[in-house]
Amino acid sequence: DSGVTQTPKHLITATGQRVTLRCSPRSGDLSVYWYQQSLDQGLQFLIQYYNGEERAKGNILERFSAQQFPDLHSELNLSSLELGDSALYFCASRGPYNSPLHFGNGTRLTVT
Amino acid sequence: AQKVTQAQTEISVVEKEDVTLDCVYETRDTTYYLFWYKQPPSGELVFLIRRNSFDEQNEISGRYSWNFQKSTSSFNFTITASQVVDSAVYFCALSEEDNTDKLIFGTGTRLQVFP
Numbered sequence: 001d002s003g004v005t006q007t008p009k010h011l012i013t014a015t016g017q018r019v020t021l022r023c024s025p026r027s028g029d030l031s032v033y034w035y036q037q038s039l040d041q042g043l044q045f046l047i048q049y050y051n052g053e054e055r056a057k058g059n060i061l062e063r064f065s066a067q068q069f070p071d072l073h074s075e076l077n078l079s080s081l082e083l084g085d086s087a088l089y090f091c092a093s094r095g096p097y098n099s100p101l102h103f104g105n106g107t108r109l110t111v112t
Numbered sequence: 113a114q115k116v117t118q119a120q121t122e123i124s125v126v127e128k129e130d131v132t133l134d135c136v137y138e139t140r141d142t143t144y145y146l147f148w149y150k151q152p153p154s155g156e157l158v159f160l161i162r163r164n165s166f167d168e169q170n171e172i173s174g175r176y177s178w179n180f181q182k183s184t185s186s187f188n189f190t191i192t193a194s195q196v197v198d199s200a201v202y203f204c205a206l207s208e209e210d211n212t213d214k215l216i217f218g219t220g221t222r223l224q225v226f227p
């Protein structure tokens with residue numbers, strides 16, 4: 001168990017809808033990362049937050065947004081969903097400088 | 113540009129065989145980090161190892177060993193005496209010093225170990 005908690009485990013929704021994925025980092029970790037794993041794109045970095053502030057952006061669509069709250073949990077919001085957004089979304093957190101990333105179990109999103 | 117190549121899409125072995133998963137990377141940086149992650153059928157990503165570019169010593173952890181060779185830009189992973197529980201997808205990843213938080217993953221190698 002990595003200590004990173006993601007909910008829900010599975011999500012099935014229709015095109016055009018909006019969903020929110022939730023992540024609780026490991027105790028004490030200030031950084032939260034979101035990654036997307038899809039069949040065609042593989043594992044891709046989406047966005048990083050550190051102590052409530054956005055730190056880095058990767059290949060994140062404009063329809064997607066994220067935030068990190070004062071209690072350090074993070075939410076990834078996906079809107080105007082398309083079939084191609086179906087993927088496994090991972091959250092990861094890390095400890096002090098130079099620590100490796102530890103990933104949660106992921107949320108599997110299916111858009112129908 | 114940074115890139116990680118795992119040319120082996122799928123490998124099948126019988127239990128107790130040794131197996132090596134290949135990873136070749138590209139980067140312009142002199143300081144970088146290499147990682148291996150395991151993704152079992154249950155789906156989670158499990159951290160296995162991280163090496164920095166200045167440490168070319170091979171590492172052994174139980175049945176797992178890693179061979180880092182800067183001369184060939186490779187960071188290969190060997191499982192000795194494989195077991196059915198080793199069946200998973202294994203990902204090699206790279207991060208660069210100026211952004212150690214952004215991992216660039218390879219496409220993964222699916223390892224199937226048959227009893």
